[in-house]
Amino acid sequence: MTIAQDISLASSDKTAPVLRVENVSKRFGTFTVLQSCSISVSEGEIVTLLGSSGCGKTTLLRCIAGFWAPEEGMILIDGHNTVPVPVNRRPVGVVFQSYALFPHLTVEGNVAYGLRMRGVPRSEISRRVADALESVSLRGFENRYPSQLSGGQQQRVAIARVLVLEPRVLLLDEPFNALDAKLRGTMQIELRELIKRLGMTAIFVTHDQEEALTMSDRIAVMQGGRIEQVAPPDEIFDRPATAYVADFIGLSNFIPCKVRDGKVTLPDGQSVATKESDTVKVMIRPHNLRVTAQGTGPWQGQVRFQRNIGPLIEYIVTAGEAEIRVVAMRQDRTRPWSEGDAISLEVIDPEYCTIYPAV
Amino acid sequence: MKFPDRSALGDMLGTGAIVGMGLFALFLLVAPSIIVLIISFDTRAFVSFPPQGFTFDWYLRVFEQRVLVEAMLNSLQVGITVTLLCIIMGVPTALVCVRGQFRGTTALSIFVLVPHMVPGIVLGVAVLFAAAAIGISPSIGLQSISITVFVLAVMVRTLMSRLQRMDPALEEAAANLGASPFQTLRTVTFPLLMPAILAGAVFTFIEGFDNISVAIFTHGFRDRPLPVELLALVQTTNTPLVAAVSGVQIVLAIIALIVVAASIGLEGVNE
Numbered sequence: 001m002t003i004a005q006d007i008s009l010a011s012s013d014k015t016a017p018v019l020r021v022e023n024v025s026k027r028f029g030t031f032t033v034l035q036s037c038s039i040s041v042s043e044g045e046i047v048t049l050l051g052s053s054g055c056g057k058t059t060l061l062r063c064i065a066g067f068w069a070p071e072e073g074m075i076l077i078d079g080h081n082t083v084p085v086p087v088n089r090r091p092v093g094v095v096f097q098s099y100a101l102f103p104h105l106t107v108e109g110n111v112a113y114g115l116r117m118r119g120v121p122r123s124e125i126s127r128r129v130a131d132a133l134e135s136v137s138l139r140g141f142e143n144r145y146p147s148q149l150s151g152g153q154q155q156r157v158a159i160a161r162v163l164v165l166e167p168r169v170l171l172l173d174e175p176f177n178a179l180d181a182k183l184r185g186t187m188q189i190e191l192r193e194l195i196k197r198l199g200m201t202a203i204f205v206t207h208d209q210e211e212a213l214t215m216s217d218r219i220a221v222m223q224g225g226r227i228e229q230v231a232p233p234d235e236i237f238d239r240p241a242t243a244y245v246a247d248f249i250g251l252s253n254f255i256p257c258k259v260r261d262g263k264v265t266l267p268d269g270q271s272v273a274t275k276e277s278d279t280v281k282v283m284i285r286p287h288n289l290r291v292t293a294q295g296t297g298p299w300q301g302q303v304r305f306q307r308n309i310g311p312l313i314e315y316i317v318t319a320g321e322a323e324i325r326v327v328a329m330r331q332d333r334t335r336p337w338s339e340g341d342a343i344s345l346e347v348i349d350p351e352y353c354t355i356y357p358a359v
Numbered sequence: 360m361k362f363p364d365r366s367a368l369g370d371m372l373g374t375g376a377i378v379g380m381g382l383f384a385l386f387l388l389v390a391p392s393i394i395v396l397i398i399s400f401d402t403r404a405f406v407s408f409p410p411q412g413f414t415f416d417w418y419l420r421v422f423e424q425r426v427l428v429e430a431m432l433n434s435l436q437v438g439i440t441v442t443l444l445c446i447i448m449g450v451p452t453a454l455v456c457v458r459g460q461f462r463g464t465t466a467l468s469i470f471v472l473v474p475h476m477v478p479g480i481v482l483g484v485a486v487l488f489a490a491a492a493i494g495i496s497p498s499i500g501l502q503s504i505s506i507t508v509f510v511l512a513v514m515v516r517t518l519m520s521r522l523q524r525m526d527p528a529l530e531e532a533a534a535n536l537g538a539s540p541f542q543t544l545r546t547v548t549f550p551l552l553m554p555a556i557l558a559g560a561v562f563t564f565i566e567g568f569d570n571i572s573v574a575i576f577t578h579g580f581r582d583r584p585l586p587v588e589l590l591a592l593v594q595t596t597n598t599p600l601v602a603a604v605s606g607v608q609i610v611l612a613i614i615a616l617i618v619v620a621a622s623i624g625l626e627g628v629n630e
Contacts, residue, residue: 065535067534087531087534088534088535088538090535094531096531100529100532102529104550104551113546114537117537117542161532161536162535162536
């Protein structure tokens with residue numbers, strides 16, 4: 001516990017990052033799960049580790065929590081390396097995917113657990129437990145057992161149970177997986193507001209990009225044990241740093257193009273400046289394309305499939321050998337194109353396209 | 360519909376057959392105990408069915424016979440010792456088999472099963488000879504140890520199935536909240552294992568109390584357990600006294616089940 005106290009005392013410098021992961025690598029046998037991952041998180045920031053299963057996001061979370069030890073690198077909390085600190089002495093609080101509430105203890109027993117283990121005096125325990133339950137609006141539930149609570153309430157107990165210990169970093173492992181789809185949306189907003197209100201520094205793990213876009217101040221997209229890009233949600237979506245990120249987040253069209261004199265010419269004839277050379281892949285978001293009557297431009301194709309998704313219309317267009325996705329707002333005045341129509345495609349804003357080297 | 364058609368008739372016959380088989384199985388399970396209980400109240404001095412009259416005499420006689428009371432106390436002592444040994448050895452073994460992070464945990468969990476697969480008589484003879492070879496003579500202690508070896512598997516298997524269904528995140532959560540490994544064991548793992556320990560304890564106690572195949576070789580010759588004494592009694596007498604002794608055992612087993620069911624619920628026993 002002394003280490004945890006030392007670490008809390010050292011946190012006076014608000015500008016320094018609370019958590020710094022430096023070149024962390026983790027192997028299981030000969031299999032490398034994390035390859036030299038680095039990320040820093042500042043006070044009160046919510047960062048999401050996003051990636052498909054097996055990308056290493058949960059491994060990184062478990063290394064920060066101390067369940068697993070990385071082979072290389074440092075994990076600094078308030079400037080202290082925590083890699084040698086045993087799991088039960090780290091100033092981090094984990095909210096598990098299953099919540100892992102103790103089924104044999106009441107809500108009060110669950111929230112008081114950490115304080116009891118630390119030998120905090122009885123009167124202080126009841127005061128701090130009451131405060132913690134207050135902050136997650138669960139006063140009056142003290143004597144219930146976890147099995148008597150809804151999924152959302154269980155999640156709030158799991159949060160109260162760690163925040164009562166005032167951890168420096170909150171770690172949340174896919175906390176919405178156990179909830180049904182309808183509840184998820186509202187719980188995401190509520191949880192983000194709660195964490196912000198408490199001023200906690202948090203790391204989230206998820207495979208759900210919508211969840212990441214909702215919850216995060218910054219998103220770290222991971223793939224194959226590496227962090228591909230760390231940036232705010234807008235930037236991740238609009239200026240993905242690599243082709244993988246562009247493909248993973250949202251829908252995207254990749255079109256091979258040639259570079260000539262520092263410029264890429266798009267299939268519709270417009271051009272964009274680039275630093276790449278030779279052959280490149282240009283990523284165009286479906287909503288950055290417009291379908292027009294045939295003959296209006298050089299990029300011609302045929303509507304293969306058309307569907308209405310609420311306020312949007314999605315087209316799949318066959319243009320040469322490529323299949324291009326286009327998404328348009330549904331408006332009364334524009335005639336929706338039908339399957340089999342011959343049309344032309346046009347890029348709405350060439351500057352909004354991103355360009356990657358062709359592999 | 361006045362006449363059921365062929366398929367409905369077939370369904371009814373099928374359902375009837377299954378219910379009939381179930382009732383027959385239940386009859387086979389329960390009838391012997393009920394017949395023994397009925398005979399134990401017979402007023403005549405020999406075993407015969409149907410009984411005549413009703414008396415508690417034989418039960419009083421059971422407790423008047425010093426040999427039988429001592430045999431009961433011996434069996435009680437063995438039952439308790441076996442249960443305690445199984446808990447003390449079974450909990451760590453199950454923890455290692457399920458949570459162990461090294462090679463050989465599967466081998467160990469199968470190895471624990473082996474003595475239970477061996478016929479009790481073989482195990483009894485083996486323990487008797489092995490003990491003789493190192494100069495230990497049969498006694499209540501040896502009998503307890505031999506039965507413990509025989510039924511440890513039941514305890515370990517019961518605990519293992521509970522542990523396997525326990526969310527490993529619970530123990531990680533305890534550690535994350537500041538509990539040392541020992542505190543985690545005491546405050547999380549052990550309380551959650553308690554129903555399985557109790558359920559296992561019922562079986563090990565009953566086995567310790569009335570096992571005969573192993574006990575017949577390893578019991579102390581002056582400290583005869585109840586099943587051995589009962590066998591001797593059946594061979595020499597033909598009075599409902601034997602039935603009364605069995606009656607006492609049946610009541611004891613029912614009490615053990617009720618105690619556990621009351622403390623952890625019937626579903627806990629089912630596990």
